[in-house]
Amino acid sequence: MAQSRKNHRKRGFGAKGILPAVLLILLVSAGGAAWLVLTPFEPAKETVLELEPGSSAFRIGEKLEFAGVIRSQYAFDLVRLWKRGTLQAGLYKFDHPASVLDVYSRIQHGDIYTKTVVVPEGSSIFDIAIKMEQAGFGTRQQFLQAQADETSLVADLDPRARSLEGYLFPDTYAFAGDASPIQIVVAMVKRFRQVATQLGLRGNVHDTVTLASLVERETAVDSERPVVASVFENRLAKHMPLMTDPSVIYGLQLNGVWRGTIYQSDLRRNTPYNTYLHAGLPPGPVANPGIRSLRAAMDPAHTNYLYFVAAGLNPQGHSIFASTLEEHSRNVADYRQALKKAGGR
DSSP states (O other), X not given: OHHHHHHHHHHHHHHHHHHHXXXXXXXXXXXXXXXXXXSOBOOSSOEEEEEOTTOOHHHHHHHHHHTTSSSOHHHHHHHHHHHOOOOOOEEEEEOSOBOHHHHHHHHHTTOOOEEEEEOOTTOOHHHHHHHHXXXXXXXXXXXXXXXXXXXXXXXXXXXXXXXXXTOSOOSEEEEETTOXXXXXXXXXXXXXXXXXHHHTOOSSHHHHHHHHHHHHHHOOOGGGHHHHHHHHHHHHHXXXXXXXHHHHXXXXXXXXOOOSSOXXXXXXXXXXXXXXXXXSSOSSXXXXXXXXXXXXXXXXXXXXXXXXXXXXXXXXXXXXXXXXXXXXXXXXXXXXXXXXXXXXX
16 A cells, blocks of 8 residues: 555656646747747848749748748748738848748738839930839830830820820839839829829820920929910911920930930931921920929910020020010020020030
8 A cells, every 4th residue: 555655656746747847848939939930030131032923821931941031931830820811922122130920921911122213204215214224124125115015005095106205104103123114114104194184184185295295395494384385386376396406306316316415417407306397296295294294285374475595594594485586586695695604605
C-alpha cells in the first residue's frame, strides 16, 4: 500500500510538471510568431516586386521572402489565416522597414507602386513623350506611337483627329509604376472627357480645341486668354492669316526640323501648320490646353482687336493688343525699345 501511494505521488508530480512546460512552449511560440509578424523588417535595398494576377497567397509569401521583403513566408501565412483577405496583383515598392502585417495590409488594399508625373498646360505630345520617358514609362517613340495609334479614343468627339494632340489633358497624374504608354494615354483622354463634360464642350470640338491650343501657347496670363481668343476669331472672320508662331513651330516639330529657335526662313517653310502662309486654323491642335484656355475658346471676349504682342515677348509681362496695323507697328517698336533697355537684343 505504501509503494502504491509513492508511485501515485510520482505520477502526479510528472503531470503537474508537464503542464507548465507546455504553457511555456506555447508562450514562447506565440511570442516568436508575434515577433515575426509585428516586428518591422527592413529590405536590404529598395525592392520593386510584381505580383502577378492569379498568384496564390503561399506563392506571394514565398516571393516576398525570397526578395528580402519579409523575414519568413510562414509569418505571412499566419497573417493570411488571421486576416483572410483578398490579395491584389500589381507592382509594389518596398523601401522602408515594415512588419509582415503592414506588408500584408498593403497588398490586401492594393497599395501599388505609382509614379507621379506633372503635365503642364500647353504641353505638346513631344513634351509629354519626353516626360514619360524620363519617368520610366517606355521610350519617347513608344509614347508618340501610342497616341498616334489610339485616335479612336476621341473619334466621337473629333473624327478629324490625326493624333491625340489636344486631348491629353494637362494635370498631375499618379500612374502605376508599370503602366504602358497606351494605359497612360487612355487615362489622359479620360481626364479630358471629364473636363469637357464639366465645361459643356460640344459642337465643333476639333476647332474649339485647336483654337484653345493656340490661346494656351500664346499667353500664360489668365485674364488675357479670352482676349487672345477674340483676336484669332476676328482674324478668322476677316479671312486673315493667324500668323501665330506656335503653330509654325509645331509644323517644324512634326517634320523633325525644329532648331529650338524660330528663324525668318522657318516662316517661309510650307507646312500645313504655317499660319503665315495659310489662312484659317491649323489642321489640328498644336498643344494640350488647360481648362481656362478651353473656356476662352468656347467664349472669346468681344473686341475689335486684330493684332497683339504676346505676353511672353513683352518685358513687362503682359500682351499688348491693337485694332489696326499702324497701332500694332507702334507696339512692336515700343516692345523692341523696352527689350533693348532690359538688356535684350
